[in-house]
Amino acid sequence: MSDVVSTVDVDESFREQVEPLRREITAHCYRMLGSVHEAEDLVQETYLRAWRAFHGFERRSSVRTWLYRIATNACLTALDQGQRRPLPTGLGAPPSSPSGELEQRPELPWLEPLPDSMVWGEPDADPAEQVVTRDSVRLAFVAALQLLTPRQRAVFILRDVLAWQASEVAEALDMSVAAANSALQRARAQVAKHAPDAGPELPADDERARELLDKYVAAFEDYDVDRIVELLTEDAVWEMPPFTGWFQGAGTIGRLIAEQCPATGPGQMRLVATSANGQAAFGVYHVDADGVFRPFQIQQLTVTAAGVSHTACYFDTSLFAAFGMPEELPA
Secondary structure (H helix, E strand, O other): OHHHHHHHHHHHHHHHHHHHHHHHHHHHHHHHHOOHHHHHHHHHHHHHHHHHHHHHOOOOOOHHHHHHHHHHHHHHHHHHOOOOOOOHHHHOOOOOOOOOOOOEOOOOOOOOOOEHHHHHOOOOOOHHHOOOOHHHOOHHHHHHHOOOOHHHHHHHHHHHHOOOOHHHHHHHOOOOHHHHHHHHHHHHHHHHHHOOOOOOEOOOOOHHHHHHHHHHHHHHHOOOHHHHHHOEEEEEEEEOOOEOOEEEOHHHHHHHHHHHOOOOOOOOEEEEEEEEOOEEEEEEEEEOOOOOEEEEEEEEEEEEOOEEEEEEEEOOOOHHHHOOOOOOEOO
C-alpha cells in the first residue's frame, strides 16, 4: 500500500512541476522543428520521457532546465529522420512570374505557422506571465532557424533564446564547450543574414494595424484587387506553400491574385481572424458549389505602418484544426 501511495505522490509532484512549463516547451519544440503538428508530438514525447525518468531526477538542475534538455534531445532525434522546413523564399530561387504555372511540392515538409493560443493561452492573460516572447517565435526568425543544422539550431536556441551558459549547453548536447561556441558563432551569422530585425512591424493591437487589417478583410471579401494592392507595401512579399514560387512587389501580387485566385467576384471568400507567431492571421474560406464556405488557406500577415509587407499563405487545410477553426461556414 505504501508503494502505491508513494507512486501517486510522485505522479502528483511531477504534474505540479512540469504542467506549468507546457506552453514554453511547445514553443521550444516548434522553434526546433518548424511544425506545429510535430511540436505537439514531441511535447508528448518529452513529457513521457520525463515521467519515466522523474523517479531518478537528482535535482542537480532546475526542473525547467532538465525538461528543456529532454525536449531538445527528443527534437534532435526527430530531426535525424527528417528534412528542414523552409518557406518558398528559403529555397534560393528568384521571385516568380505571377502569370506562370504554379509548381507544387506537397511532399516537401514546409514551415508551418504556430497558433498563438498554443503558447500564450487566453488573450487577457497577465503579460508578466508570458514566458515566451513574440520575437522568439516570429515567422522570419523561425524560418531562419530552419536554415541551420539541427545541432546549430539547438545551440543557438539554448544560448541566445533561453540564455543558457555555454557549459550548460555543452553538457546538455554532449559536446565540448569549444564546439558549442563554434556552432553558436556560425548559427549567429546565418540568423543575422536571414532574419532581419522586426523593426517596423506593428503589433496586432495597434490602432493603425487594426485599421489596415479591417480594410484588408473587406478588400478580400469584396474581391477588390486594386484595394488589396493599395494595402501592400511597394516591395511586399507573397508566398504560399506548397507552391514553390514566391512573389515580390504590390503590383506583381495583385496580378497573381487576379490571374490565379479561384474567386471571381465579391462574396466568394470569407476571412476569419486568428493569430500566429504573434502576428495577425486569417482563416480564408472559399464558397463551394453548394453555397457552403470551406477552408481554402490560412494567411499570416506582417503589418507595418506603410502596409502589409509580407503574407504567407498556407494551403494545408489541416492547419485549420490546429487553430480551432470550423470546418465550414454556413452559406
